[in-house]
Structures are given as C-alpha cells and as structure tokens.
Amino acid sequence: MSIFDPERYSDLDSPLHRWETRAKLISLFMLLISIVIAGGIGQALAGLIVSMLLVLISGLPLSHVLRFMKWPFLFLLPLLVILPITAGGDNLFSYHILTVSRQGLQLGVLFMIRGIAAALLALIMVGTAPFNVNINALRSLGMPGPLTQIFLFAYRYIFLFYDDLQTMRRSLASKGFEMRSSARSARILAVSVAMLLIRSYERSEDVFNAMLSRGYQGRLPSGQKMMIKGDDLLKGFLVIAAALIIQYV
Amino acid sequence: MNQKMAIEVENLSYSYSDGTRALNQVSFSLAEGESLAILGPNGAGKSTLLLHLNGLLRGQGKVRIRNKEIGDESLRWVRSQVGMVFQDPDDQLFMSRLEEDVAFGPTNMELSQKEVDERVQWALKCVGLSDQAAKVPHHLSFGQRKRAAFATVLSMRPPVLVLDEPTSNLDPRSRMEMVSLIREQQRNGTAIITATHDVNLVPLLADRVLLLNRSIVAEGSVHQIMSRRDLMDDLGLEMPILADLFETLQEEGLYSGAIPFKKGEAIGTIREMLHR
Numbered sequence: 068m069s070i071f072d073p074e075r076y077s078d079l080d081s082p083l084h085r086w087e088t089r090a091k092l093i094s095l096f097m098l099l100i101s102i103v104i105a106g107g108i109g110q111a112l113a114g115l116i117v118s119m120l121l122v123l124i125s126g127l128p129l130s131h132v133l134r135f136m137k138w139p140f141l142f143l144l145p146l147l148v149i150l151p152i153t154a155g156g157d158n159l160f161s162y163h164i165l166t167v168s169r170q171g172l173q174l175g176v177l178f179m180i181r182g183i184a185a186a187l188l189a190l191i192m193v194g195t196a197p198f199n200v201n202i203n204a205l206r207s208l209g210m211p212g213p214l215t216q217i218f219l220f221a222y223r224y225i226f227l228f229y230d231d232l233q234t235m236r237r238s239l240a241s242k243g244f245e246m247r248s249s250a251r252s253a254r255i256l257a258v259s260v261a262m263l264l265i266r267s268y269e270r271s272e273d274v275f276n277a278m279l280s281r282g283y284q285g286r287l288p289s290g291q292k293m294m295i296k297g298d299d300l301l302k303g304f305l306v307i308a309a310a311l312i313i314q315y316v
Numbered sequence: 317m318n319q320k321m322a323i324e325v326e327n328l329s330y331s332y333s334d335g336t337r338a339l340n341q342v343s344f345s346l347a348e349g350e351s352l353a354i355l356g357p358n359g360a361g362k363s364t365l366l367l368h369l370n371g372l373l374r375g376q377g378k379v380r381i382r383n384k385e386i387g388d389e390s391l392r393w394v395r396s397q398v399g400m401v402f403q404d405p406d407d408q409l410f411m412s413r414l415e416e417d418v419a420f421g422p423t424n425m426e427l428s429q430k431e432v433d434e435r436v437q438w439a440l441k442c443v444g445l446s447d448q449a450a451k452v453p454h455h456l457s458f459g460q461r462k463r464a465a466f467a468t469v470l471s472m473r474p475p476v477l478v479l480d481e482p483t484s485n486l487d488p489r490s491r492m493e494m495v496s497l498i499r500e501q502q503r504n505g506t507a508i509i510t511a512t513h514d515v516n517l518v519p520l521l522a523d524r525v526l527l528l529n530r531s532i533v534a535e536g537s538v539h540q541i542m543s544r545r546d547l548m549d550d551l552g553l554e555m556p557i558l559a560d561l562f563e564t565l566q567e568e569g570l571y572s573g574a575i576p577f578k579k580g581e582a583i584g585t586i587r588e589m590l591h592r
Contacts, residue, residue: 074452198452199412219412226454227406273407280370280400281472282392282424288416 088204101310139186150175319347322507330375353522362511399474405461409453421472439471459490519577
C-alpha cells in the first residue's frame with residue numbers, strides 16, 4: 068500500500084483547479100468556519116451538501132476522495148458511538164445498562180456531519196492545486212517564512228520517511244519478527260522507531276548542508292506571482308454566499 | 317606552464333566532536349579544467365574532505381578556492397564557485413517541484429528572474445530532464461533524481477564541481493550517462509573532484525587519482541596509481557578489471573607493455589598480443 072498523495076489529481080482541469088489559489092483558500096476557509104460553527108443538524112447537512120457539490124465540481128475521483136475520507140471518518144466514528152450513551156438528556160431507548168439519549172445522538176450526528184464536511188473542504192483545498200502553489204499562496208497571505216519552510220519540508224520528506232518505515236517493516240519481517248502483545252515486541256518496535264528518528268535527524272543535517280552549499284541564507288525563494296481575476300472573485304462570492312446562507316438555514 | 321588553481325588544500329586536519337580523527341595533514345591542489353578522483357575505503361574521510369571544499373566543515377589548515385581562502389567573508393562567494401552534488405539525491409532535492417529545486421541556487425545568487433529561468437531550462441536540458449520540470453521529486457526514478465541533483469548544481473554554473481559518489485546505485489546505462497555528463501562539464505573548463513568507490517569508472521572520469529585514508533596515501537595520474545596493486549590492496553580497494561587482468565598477465569610473464577585502462581586500449585593490446 069502506498070502513502071496517500073493528496074496532490075495526485077492537482078493537475079485536473081475543473082473550475083476549482085482553475086480558481087486562483089489565494090481566493091480559493093480564503094473562500095473555502097470561510098465556508099469551513101461556517102460549517103464548523105453550525106449549531107443544528109440542518110445547517111451542518113446544508114454545509115455537507117455544499118461540500119459534496121464542490122467535490123463533484125472538482126472532478127476528483129471517488130476512489131481518491133474515499134481513500135482520504137476514511138481517516139476522518141474513523142476518527143469521528145467513536146464520537147457517534149460514545150456521545151449518545153454518555154451525554155445526558157431525554158431517554159431515546161435503553162438496552163440493559165446502556166441508555167441512548169436524544170441530545171447525545173444529535174450531538175454525535177452533528178459532529179460527524181460537520182467533520183465530514185470540513186474534511187471534504189480540506190481535501191479540495193490541498194487536492195486541487197499543487198502543494199507548492201498552496202504554500203506560495205499561504206505565504207502571500209502572510210504565513211510566516213519559518214512556518215512555510217516547515218510545511219514545505221515536512222511535505223517533501225514525509226514520503227521518504229514513509230519509505231524508510233516500509234523498509235524497516237520489511238527488514239523486521241524478513242528476520243521473522245511478528246507483532247505480538249509482549250514486552251519484547253514493544254522493545255523491538257521502540258528501538259526501530261528510535262532508529263528511524265535518528266536517521267531522520269541525520270537526513271535533516273544532510274539536507275541543511277545541501278541547502279547551505281547552494282547559498283541558502285534562511286529564506287526560500289518566493290514563487291511565481293499570482294493574480295486574482297474577475298471569475299476568481301465570482302467563485303469566491305458564490306462560496307461565501309453559501310457560507311452565509313448555511314447560517315440562516 | 318603556470319596553471320590557474322581551482323582548489324588548493326594545505327595541511328588540512330579535522331576531528332569529529334567525539335575525537336575521531338577524520339583528516340590528517342591533507343594537502344593537494346587541482347588546476348582549473350582538471351578532473352581528480354578521490355579513492356579510499358569506507359571511513360577514509362572522502363566525504364569529510366569534500367565538505368571542506370564548500371566551507372560546510374572548517375578544519376585546521378587552509379583551503380583556497382580560485383586563490384581565495386575560505387573564511388566567513390568569502391563563504392557566500394565560495395558557495396557560488398563550488399557546486400556540490402551529494403551522494404543521496406534526496407538530500408539535495410528538498411523543494412516540492414524539480415524546477416524550484418534547480419532554481420534554488422541561482423535565485424540565492426540574486427540573479428534576475430529571466431536569467432534564473434534560462435539557467436533552469438539549460439541545466440534541465442543538460443541532464444535530459446526538461447520534460448520533468450514540473451514533477452514532484454519523489455515521483456522521479458532514482459536515476460532521474462541523481463541527474464536532477466546534478467542539475468540543481470549545474471544551474472549555478474560553478475567553475476568547480478565536487479561530486480560525492482555520483483554513480484552509486486545507478487544501473488549501467490545511467491552510470492555511463494553520468495560519466496558523459498561529468499566529462500562534458502570538464503570539457504567546458506570545469507574543475508571536477510569526484511569521490512567514488514567505482515574503480516572501473518575512474519579512468520573514464522578523471523585525469524588524476526588521490527588515494528586517501530585519513531591522510532594522503534598516494535597521488536598521481538590514473539596510470540601511475542591504479543596499476544599499483546600493492547597500493548590498492550593495502551587500502552582494501554580493487555584494481556579496475558582491465559588493469560587487474562593485464563597486471564596478472566605481467567606477473568605471469570605473459571605481457572610486458574603498459575597497462576591499458578580503457579576498453580579500446582585493451583582491445584588494441586590483445587590484438588597485438590594475438591598477432592605476435
């Protein structure tokens with residue numbers, strides 16, 4: 068299994084891919100805020116519908132979307148299970164010692180819908196433009212230089228870290244290691260992870276040397292100039308209008 | 317003839333923070349347009365020596381690049397003069413797009429955007445990756461990443477190139493492409509230092525050889541050094557396969573001429589032997 072590459076379909080041609088990145092990030096971020104502060108299930112559902120519509124317009128393949136969405140879904144699922152039986156409120160039904168409350172269930176569903184909608188918007192943000200374009204846009208919107216560099220390098224090297232992790236797993240398997248719930252397994256895993264961290268540290272030193280050798284003095288060169296056109300503003304207006312309407316559903 | 321020196325190293329010594337002596341009184345020089353291969357076993361200090369040539373490490377002794385000593389004031393200039401290609405291309409490709417990586421050096425040299433763009437196109441063309449400019453580095457093959465790392469330095473057009481194991485882990489075709497690339501730069505007047513374990517490629521890559529084992533063991537032309545089985549054996553290095561073959565024939569009294577290092581020379585020698 069390979070690592071999920073969010074920008075795999077960043078070169079498609081859709082209204083969202085063509086949208087100027089800064090305008091897109093600001094507009095989608097406002098929509099995201101609107102969904103996250105939605106107080107009722109109706110509002111959250113409206114936000115989810117808008118998010119799904121945007122994913123549809125983006126032309127991102129369903130398999131790509133589902134592969135991304137499984138992680139937020141797995142993260143949110145426990146809330147849907149735990150909140151109905153832990154939050155107080157009207158008794159919806161009981162089974163043995165478990166009591167499901169109406170308010171708890173509503174809260175769980177609300178969190179799930181908000182989370183899914185927000186994750187879909189996040190996928191559109193990172194998946195409809197190359198990573199470097201997004202980073203340049205964020206820098207142009209005022210994100211501090213050191214933070215930009217951290218994001219840039221984290222993204223570049225996470226794939227190598229994943230490759231190292233896979234190599235380590237294969238190496239352990241080739242020597243007959245099987246994961247068991249024992250102190251020995253835990254110790255071997257801990258040592259392996261420590262080795263990965265040491266290797267990452269060494270790589271960071273080598274990368275820094277490579278940067279210095281090419282004249283790095285603490286700043287990354289700025290990217291290409293961007294320009295917001297009329298249709299970018301129109302798209303922004305429509306998304307922000309949707310964000311406002313959600314608040315009045 | 318009074319040649320201009322690209323690199324001069326005088327009595328360079330360096331110890332790591334744990335006290336391990338990595339280099340001991342190393343001295344050598346390299347003229348402009350010359351190509352030198354550094355050979356030595358693992359831990360001989362090859363990479364450590366290369367890091368000194370770009371001012372990334374500073375030991376005791378002197379390192380001069382084109383007659384200017386490396387110091388705090390000259391560091392920026394030195395890095396525009398000495399292009400360093402690291403062994404692992406993933407260390408060198410740190411931006412999210414290949415073209416950004418190739419533009420990184422020229423941009424830091426504060427060249428105009430037009431010139432940066434021209435250099436990026438030129439460097440990518442030199443390494444045959446013009447059509448991969450917008451690619452993400454981790455989507456390139458290892459051979460492509462090696463060439464891409466070379467392009468990130470070529471775009472700075474440095475008069476001195478320092479290469480750490482440029483052919484390691486490459487398939488035979490990629491190795492020969494890399495050799496042609498290095499030779500082409502030398503023909504254009506670039507001085508080149510290559511640290512390598514690939515003894516068979518040294519005769520194709522370099523004019524001179526420096527044997528290093530923390531201090532300099534021997535230095536001379538490729539023919540002088542690489543035909544010395546005693547020197548190579550002492551350092552645990554192999555002789556190039558052709559040299560090894562003809563050296564063995566010499567030891568057995570079957571051949572008495574000069575040791576050939578290149579395929580063409582060896583074929584000529586074998587033909588002569590067969591006609592005798």
